Amino acid sequence: MEAANKGCCCQSMKAQDERYQKLADIIARYAGQPGALIPVLHQAQEVFGYLPNDVQVLIAEGLDVPLSEVDGVITFYSLFTSQPRGKYTIGVCMGTACYVKGAAAVLEELKQQLGIDVNGTSADGLFTLEVTRCVGACGLAPVMNIGDDVYGRLKPEDIREILDKYIQAERQADA
Amino acid sequence: MAVYRLHVLVCAGAGCVSSNCKAVEAALQDELEKAGIAEEVKVVETGCIGTCDLGPLIVVYPEGVFYQRLTPDDAREIVNEHFVKGRIVRRLLYRPAEDAEPVALTADMDFFRRQYRIALRNTGVIDPEVIEEYIARDGYAALGKVLSTMSPEQVIDEIKRSGLRGRGGAGFPTGLKWEFAYKAPGDEKYVVCNADEGDPGAFMDRSILEGDPHSVIEAMSIAGYAIGAKQGFVYVRAEYPLAVERLTKALNQAREYGLLGENIFGTDFSFDIEIRVGAGAFVCGEETALLTSIEGKRGEPRPRPPFPAVKGVFGKPTLLNNVETYANICPIILNGAEWFAEIGTEKSRGTKVFAIAGDINNTGLVEVPMGTTLREVIFDIGGGIPKGKKFKAAQTGGPSGGCLTEEHLDISMDYESLTQVGSMMGSGGLIVMDENTCMVDIARFYLDYTKDESCGKCTPCRVGTTRMLEILTRLTEGKGEEGDIEKLETLARNIKASSLCGLGQSAPNPVLSTLQHFREEYEAHVRDKRCPAGQCLALIQFFIEPELCRGCGLCIKVCPENAISGNRREPHEIDVELCVKCGACQERCPFDAIIRR
Structure with a gap:
């Protein structure tokens, strides 16, 4: 039934979805200001988790910027994404200090444990694996972020336990 | 005003936050309450103290007692023994070597003793979220002096005479830059701070923004006054959320106090600052790309001239x-150009902050006079290479720089000397590598980086770095061909000569520099299909030295592929057919009997 109705009721669904209201507020706050596109994209991505096509269209219209330019900016900057992500983004730092201290082995272990490649999302939708640029915690190399948590002085054998923490928290939340 | 018997500085730099310093701080507060001395001891959260590897850490004043690698469980002992009874807790002190006597005071630690802190004067000393602490250390006095006693020309002259040069990499004279912007015609001008610290391994800008944000705000205001601008932008990397947070707080406080905004100090001068957060593009550290990004566009560089001083953000000077x-600006204004010019070398005045990381004992942030030798930084301050390994190289200048080797250990670290030996100052990231690092692999790593970060606008950089990466990857996989090294050299020359911006022009540097100093390593990869450092997995095999193996069986237990066999107390063997070269056995072996060759 949902599929059949998708075409006609999405407008009203959007109206009900408070995320779109938030987006409208963000756009209204920045409209007319020079250089507003990047801050708006940052905030929109915070609201939606990613930047789907319809959001891009709304931003282009709201800021009076061609859609091609909105898309051009999104594809240029690595932190913007038009694909949905897992609940937690794992970012393995690939700065030089981390690389010298064995970040490649940590990344390999994550790929194995999650069964995905870089930029992939795990089957349970929990984790998206990414490599990041230097996060500036070189003293603790090698380093990875999971969401807002930072893990330093990593060894491949630490990975299982760290992932399990998130998986268990998720199970408990479900129960 | 409350008077405290002791001040406890808890490092809350990004590194220590990651090591969970907040839990240690909470435990300390808790124990202080329990001991009934919370009124006598003030706990202060500071920015980066510098010794990131030793975190979580605290420094207790007035003496400056340094406690390191703390856990919340240590709080009780510190409070009861030290704060109540006055007895220093020896087991939590720093030891320069495992068997060395512990050092109690920061003043006696080589890491701190040899530093000269100007840019980092407040970082790790004050609470960055309390403007009063900044003001108490002469904060906003320089802005006051400038607005009440100096003309814009005098300010620019002071900076020019100090000899200060850009600390972001190129080393352009700062005063001259200010003068260009001052002289550029136009009513509307902008002051921009480049905090897009992209060079991997450099984290001094992050630490300054997190540890002493007002010093940047005040200096930008002074710059605004000098060149005639009313608006400033700080362009920060999105990877630095804590820096954005603390800078935002600092901006609000400065506005509240009338130190930012309309009619600062009651004068005609008005100035305000906005934060612009990057979105993950290394090229945006390049000045013209950064300006384009502030305008909300794809951060592609533009040709110079026109230089930003003439045509920058939104086409304005x-x-x-x-x-x-x-x-560095405020201390120069307060202490005078002559004071600053006396520090450092003839052409590189003042100090430089280095972020030391990689294979080194004391990783962290240090500020030393220009002209300090690499040896002093790595061995005296940095404590040398861990596990008694040999120093092989230090990379400066990140993906745009080059490496320094043993023969350069006594080189003076200043702009000219570093450039002369084929490296560069860059932003001050210093990655130390030990004998187990493969230089071909490191060159591949950097090219992988620049290839990814090339914005794609100009062909030499976009295609050239891709081709270089292909060759380097081939070498590390044992598929190198005769003539590859020469191809790399030709490509490097062409990319350097014909790229549009600094990213492309400097992208081949890591290859050229490693080729210059470690050519034999490249040749071993090409001709003998051998990796002398034992890092390139396709070119090595793991092997048990029978004379060293005691047959303890630990390697058998950790091997994920059951590739190791042997009877107890007899030398074991690795089946190379089954071995996946994960290195777990080598890590585990207590007798160093497992080697790569």
Whole structure:
């Protein structure tokens, strides 16, 4: 039934979805200001988790910027994404200090444990694996972020336990 | 005002936050309450103290007692023994070597003793979220002096005479830059701070913004006054959320106190600052790309001239300096150009902050006079290479720089000397590598980086770096061909000569520099299909030295592929057919009997 109705009721669904209201507020706050596109994209991505096509269209219209330019900016900057992500983004730092201290082995272990490649999302939708640029915690190399948590002085054998923490928290939340 | 018997500085730099310093701080507060001395001891959260590897850490004043690698469980002992009874807790002190006597005071630690802190003067000393602490250390006095007693020309002259040069990499004279922006015609001008610290391994700008944000705000205001701008932008990497948070707080406090906004100090001068957060593009550290990004566009560089001083943000004259450069401004204004010019070498005045990381004992942030030798930084301050390994190289200048080797250990670290030996100062990231690092692999790593970060606008950089990466990857996989080294050299020359911006022009540097110093390593990869450092997995095999193996069986247990066999107390063997070269056995072996060859 949902599929059949998708075409006609999405407008009203959007109206009900408070995320779109938030987006409208963000756009209204920045409209007319020079250089507003990047801050708006940052905030929109915070609201939606990613930047789907319809959001891009709304931003282009709201800021009076061609859609091609909105898309051009999104594809240029690595932190913007038009694909949905897992609940937690794992970012393995690939700065030089981390690389010298064995970040490649940590990344390999994550790929194995999650069964995905870089930029992939795990089957349970929990984790998206990414490599990041230097996060500036070189003293603790090698380093990875999971969401807002930072893990330093990593060894491949630490990975299982760290992932399990998130998986268990998720199970408990479900129960 | 409350008077405290002791001040406890808890490092809350990004590194220590990651090591969970907040839990240690909470435990300390808790124990202070329990001991009934919370009124006598003040706990202060500071920015980066510098010794990131030793975190979580605290420094207890007035003496400056340094406690390291703390856990919340240590709080009780510190409070009861030290704070109540006055007895220093020896087991939590720093030891320069495992068997060395512990050192109690920061003043006696080589890491701190040899530093000269100008840009980092407040970082790790004050609470960055309390403007009063900044003001108490002469904060906003320089802005006051400038607005009440100096003309814009005098300010620019002072900076020029100090000899300060850009700390972001190129080393352009700062005063001259200010003068260009001042002289550029136009009513509307901008002051921009480049905090897009992209060079992997450099984290001084992050630490200054997190530990002493007002020093940047104040210096930008002074710059605004000098060149005639009313608006400033700080362009920060999105990877630095804590820096954005603390800078935002600092901006609000400065506005509240009338130190930012309309009619600062009651004068005609008005100035305000906005934060622009990057979105993950290394090229945006390049000045013209950064300006384009502030305008909300794809951060592609544009040709110079026109230079930003003439045509910058939104086409207006723009002054652009990096964080560390701004952090030097206020002390120059307060102490005079002559004072600053006396520090450092003839052409490189003042100090430089280095972020030391990689294979080194004391990783962290240090500020030393220009002209300090690499040996002093790595061995005296940095404590040398861990596990008694040999120093092989230090990379400066990140993906745009080059490596320094043993023969350069006594080189003076200043702009000219580093450039002369084929490296560069860059932003001050210093990655130390030990004998187990493969230089071909490191060159591949950097090219992988620049290939990814090339914005794609110009062909030499976009296609050239891809081709170089292909060759380097081939070498590390044992598929190198005769003539590859020469191809790399030709490509490197062409890319350097014909790229549009600094990213492309410097992208081949890591290859050229490693080729210059470690050519035999490249040749071993090409001709003998051998990796002398034992890092390139396709070119090595793991092997048990029968004379060293005691047959303890630990390697058998950790091997994920059951590739190791042997009877107890007899030398074991690795089946190379089954071995996946994970290295777990080598890590585990207590007798160092497992080797790569």
